[in-house]
Amino acid sequence: QSVLTQPPSVSAAPGQKVTISCSGSSSNIGNNYVSWYQQLPGTAPKLLIYENNKRPSGIPDRFSGSKSGTSATLGITGLQTGDEADYYCGTWDSSLSAGLWVFGGGTKLTVL
Amino acid sequence: EVQLVESGGVVVQPGGSLRLSCAASGFTFDDYAMHWVRQAPGKGLEWVSLISWDGGSTYYADSVKGRFTISRDNSKNSLYLQMNSLRAEDTALYYCAKAVMVRGSAYMDVWGKGTTVTVSS
Numbered sequence: 530q531s532v533l534t535q536p537p538s539v540s541a542a543p544g545q546k547v548t549i550s551c552s553g554s555s556s557n558i559g560n561n562y563v564s565w566y567q568q569l570p571g572t573a574p575k576l577l578i579y580e581n582n583k584r585p586s587g588i589p590d591r592f593s594g595s596k597s598g599t600s601a602t603l604g605i606t607g608l609q610t611g612d613e614a615d616y617y618c619g620t621w622d623s624s625l626s627a628g629l630w631v632f633g634g635g636t637k638l639t640v641l
Numbered sequence: 642e643v644q645l646v647e648s649g650g651v652v653v654q655p656g657g658s659l660r661l662s663c664a665a666s667g668f669t670f671d672d673y674a675m676h677w678v679r680q681a682p683g684k685g686l687e688w689v690s691l692i693s694w695d696g697g698s699t700y701y702a703d704s705v706k707g708r709f710t711i712s713r714d715n716s717k718n719s720l721y722l723q724m725n726s727l728r729a730e731d732t733a734l735y736y737c738a739k740a741v742m743v744r745g746s747a748y749m750d751v752w753g754k755g756t757t758v759t760v761s762s
Contacts, residue, residue, distance in 0.1 A: 531685065561745075561747070562745070562746045562747065562748070564747075564748035564749070566686070566749070568686075572754075573736060573752045573753065573754050573755055574678075574686065574736070574738075574749075574752050575752065576748060576749060576750050576751075576752075579741070579746065579748040579750070580746045580748070585750065615685075617685065617686050619686075619688075619748070619749070620747075621747055628688060628702045628703060629688070629691055629700045629702075630676070630688040630691065630747075631688065632678075632685060632686040632687065632688060633685070634685045635685040635686065
């Protein structure tokens with residue numbers, strides 16, 4: 530059971546928009562920046578969004594991030610088949626029971 | 642090119658020990674903290690451990706505390722994970738990741754390809 534809660538799967542058609550939620554608490558998302566990671570099949574995770582809504586160089590602006598309270602959201606517009614991947618949110622957690630860094634359980638994106 | 646290359650993953654018996662290595666290149670290694678993150682087969686990412694830039698501070702997930710030790714050798718641009726008393730549930734792909742920690746922000750901006758540890762008799 531992950532400290533951060535993500536939907537196990539989402540799907541949408543090519544060209545459409547999808548959002549992936551990440552729900553936490555005041556000990557993690559509520560008081561810390563959130564980052565998002567994309568893991569394409571058979572590959573290592575890759576940083577997609579940092580500091581809630583910033584994109585590293587080379588990440589297209591089809592990817593966006595936001596945070597409100599104890600939840601964060603990843604948005605992807607203009608879906609492409611190459612976006613099919615697992616997506617993870619991550620952040621610090623100051624709760625003794627959680628560990629220093631926590632990830633969401635991951636969301637599998639299917640582009641129909 | 643910024644690169645992280647893990648090595649040392651093998652098949653080991655329960656109760657055994659193993660040391661993973663991560664070779665860094667393309668950036669000033671001793672400017673950055675480093676993480677180990679693992680992924681069990683078919684499962685999500687699990688944070689394992691973090692070490693500060695100078696090795697002076699280390700942190701562990703409860704699941705590995707007391708069994709795993711993270712360390713680094715800045716003269717060799719290398720990160721290590723000593724794994725003792727291994728259990729079947731430690732079977733996973735182990736990634737090292739470069740930590741960016743600035744202005745209250747923290748994230749992992751570079752990841753290696755991982756090394757596979759299998760704990761089985």
